[in-house]
Amino acid sequence: MTFLSKAAGIAAVSLALVGAPALAEGFPDRPMEFVAGYGPGGGHDTMLRTMARLMEQENIVDVPINVVNKEGGSSAVAMGYLNARKESPYYLMSITSSHIATPLTSNIGLNYADFTPIARIGIDPELLVVNTAKGYESLADLKAEGRMLNVGGTATGSIEHIVTMQLAEKTGMELNFIPFQGDGEVVTALLSNQIDFAITNPGPVSDYLSSDKFKALAISTEERIDSLPDVPTFSEQGADIKISLFRGLTAAPGISDEERDALIAMVTKLFETEAWQKEYIEPNAVVPLVVTGQEFTDYLAETEAVYRETLGDLGMLGN
Amino acid sequence: MDALSNLMMGFGEILTPFNIAIIFAAGLIGTVVGALPGLGPSAGIALMLPLTFGMPEASGLCLLTGVYMGTMYGGRITSILINAPGDAPAIITALEGYPMMQQGRGAMALGISAFSSFIGGLFGLLVLIFAAPIIASYAIYLGPPEYFLLMATGLGTVMLLAGDQIAKAFLVTCLGVLVSTFGSDYVSGQIRFAFVPELIEGIDFVAIIIGLYGLGEVFYNLEKRVKLNLGKPGFRMKEFIPGKAELSEAAAPTLRGSLLGTLIGIVPGAGATVATFLDYALEKRLSKKPETFGTGNIAGLAGPEATNNAAVPGSLIPLITLGIPGSGGTAIMLGALIMFGMRPGPLLMTTSGDIVWAMIAGLVLANVFLLASNVLLIPVFVNLLRAVQGNLANVVIALCVVGAFSLAYSPFNIWIMLIFGVVGYLFKKNDYPTGPFILAVVLAPLAENYFRQSIMLGQGSAGIFLDRPISLTILIVMALIVVLSVVSQIRKSRKMRLAAAEGE
Known part of the structure; x- marks a missing residue:
C-alpha cells in the first residue's frame, strides 16, 4: 500500500514536472468558460465577451471560449459556481469590487482568498447619471429637490451602493438605493424615469451619453478623465468621493502554480494587443492599470481592508 | 413604406446561397437542440456563438436568430412525444400534446403545433418589422410594479391549472414556492438553504422540469406498464397535416396566442414562459369545454405554442431598439452584437441598420424553412419513436440524464433531476397536479424580487401600485x-x- 501510494505520488510529481513547461505552450487544451457574475449587457459580460472574441481573433487561444452569466446574489452565485469547479484551470471569472464586498456583507462562506487571483485589468470609475429630460445640471440641482431620491444601481453592498451612501453622508441628501439585476435593468429604469439617478460605470451608458439621452453629473475619479472631459468629479462639487471599481480576473480554487502562470501569460498577451486597447479599454473609459498574480492578491487584501472599514462605518457588515 | 424597403434591402443581403444554407442549417440545429431536454434557446445560441466568429455579421446573426427560432419549434417535439419538455416555454405543450400522443394523435399534435408556431412567429415578426421602435419606447415604462402584477397574475393561473383539486394545487404551489427560495437572493445578497455550495446558485428549474415530467413519467409508466398508442406505421399526410376541423379549432387560439406572446415577449423581464402560462389560462377561461383541458385540447395546444414562438421576435424588439435583452436567448444575442463590434443601444438602427434588417429578413426566411422542415419531419419523428418504443424508457432516461448534466456540466443537476423524478412519480401516483408546482418554481422568485423592488421604489409604501x-x-x-x-x-x-x- 505504502509503496504503491508512494509510487503514485512520485509518478504524479514527475508528471507535473514533465507537464509544467509544456503547459504554457499547449494551454488551454480544451474549451474554456468565462464566468460573469452579472446579467448580459453589463460591465462583466461585455468585458468577458470582448476578451473571448479578441483572444480568438489575435490567435492567443485556439479553443472555443464560452461566456456564461451566473447572475445574482451580488456575485455570490458566480462565486458558488466557480467554487464548484475546484482545481480546473479552464474557468476565468471576471471580478469587481463585489467580489470583496459580498463576502463581507453576507455570510456566503467564501471569499477572494478561496480563489486564485489572476490579474487586475484596470480601474473603472463610477458615474452619477441622470435622464436629460429631467433637466438636472449638477449635484446641487439634485440636492435642491429636497425630497428622498431613488437611486438605481446593481446589487446591495456593491460599489454603487457605497458611493450612494457616501454621497448621502457627505451632502446630506436623502437617498434610497434600489438594487437591480444587471446594468440593463438600471438603464431601463433611468430611461423611463423610474429612478431619479443611477450610479453606474461608463460602459453601459456610453451610447446614451453620446446621444444626449442621459447626462453624467459627476465622476468618482481624483481628476477628470480624458474620455469624458466635461464631467466634473464629485470632489469638485464638494463631495469627497474617490472610490472606483477595479476590474480583474480570478480562477478556480486550488489550481497549480503552473496553471496559474499559464493563465496569467494568456491574459497578459491579450492586454498587450492594440485591439484590446481600442475595443475595450478606450470605449469603456477603463484606466488600464494591470497587476498580476501575487501582486494582485495583495491588492485584493488591501481593498478588503478598506471595504471592511467603509462597510463597517455604514453598518453593512454581515456576521 | 420605409420598413418595407428596408426589409427588401435586408432580403437582398441574405439571399445568397451561403446565407440561405446558413439559415436552413440554423433552423435544423435549433430544432434538434430545442428537442433535447435541458438544452433550450440560451444553450443553443451559446453553442453556436463560436461558429459565428469570422462570418460576415449578417450571416452570423442569421445563424443565431435561426437557432433561437428553431429551439422554439424543437421544444414542442419532446414535449409531445415523450412528455419531457425541451425547455421551460414548452411545459404547457406537454400538458395537452402528450395526452394527444397517448391517444394516438401525436402526429396531429405535432402538425397543429407546427402551424401555430409558424403563425405566432410570423405575427411577432410583422410587429417587429413595422412597429419595433414605437412599441419599445412604451415597453420601458413598465417597471417592477407592473412586472410584479404580471407575475402575480401568472401565479393566479394556478387555480385554472388545478382543475377540481384546489386543495392539492394549493399545497403543491406552496411546495414550489419553497423550492424556488433556495439559493442566493439578489435583492439582499443573502443565501437561503444552501446546504451544499452548489445550492448557492439555487436549483435550476430546467433540471426540475426534466425530472418532474420526463423521468416521473418513465417511473409511472414502468409501474403501470403503459404502452403508447402509436397507431399503425404510416406516412400519410392526413395524419399530421391538420384538416379543416382542426384548423378552425386552432385558428382563434393561435391568433390570441400570437398577440399575447408578442406583447409579453417585448416586456423586458417577463419572457416566453410566463406568456405561455397566461395564454393557457386564457384559453381555458374562454373555452366552452374547459374540462377537456389536460386531455388533449387543441386550443390549449395551439395557443401557447403560438405564444412561445411570437415571443422570439417580441423579445428582439427591446434588444435592437434599446440594447436591453428581454430573455435568456436575447441576452446572449446582445453579447453577440457586441462581439461583432456593433453597439447595441438606441443608436443601433442608425449605425448598423443594414445588418439588423438583414437579420430580420433572415428570421422571416428561417420561419418559413422551419414550418416546412418541421411538418415534413413529423413522420420521421413519430416513426423514430415507434422504432425505439420497446426501449423507450431507456432512451428517455438517457436523454434526461444528458440534458440535466449539460445544464452546468456538473453531475449535481443529475441528482436534482433524480430527486424530482421521484417527486414527479409520487405526484402522478397520488394525483397531485404538476402544473401549479412548476409555475410556482418559475414565477415565485421573479414575483418576490419585483415586489421588493417595487416597495423600495415606493420608498416603503405599497401606494406605488396605485400611483x-x-x-x-x-x-x-x-x-x-x-x-x-x-x-x-x-x-x-x-x-x-x-x-x-x-x-x-
Missing part, C-alpha cells in the same frame, strides 16, 4: 376578473339549486 397608471389598470382588471368569476360561480350554484328544487 402608476399602468399598474392601477392591471389591478382593476384583476379585480374585475375576480368579481366576475365569483358572480358567475354564485349564479351557477343558484341555477343548480333552482334546478335541484324543481327536480324535487
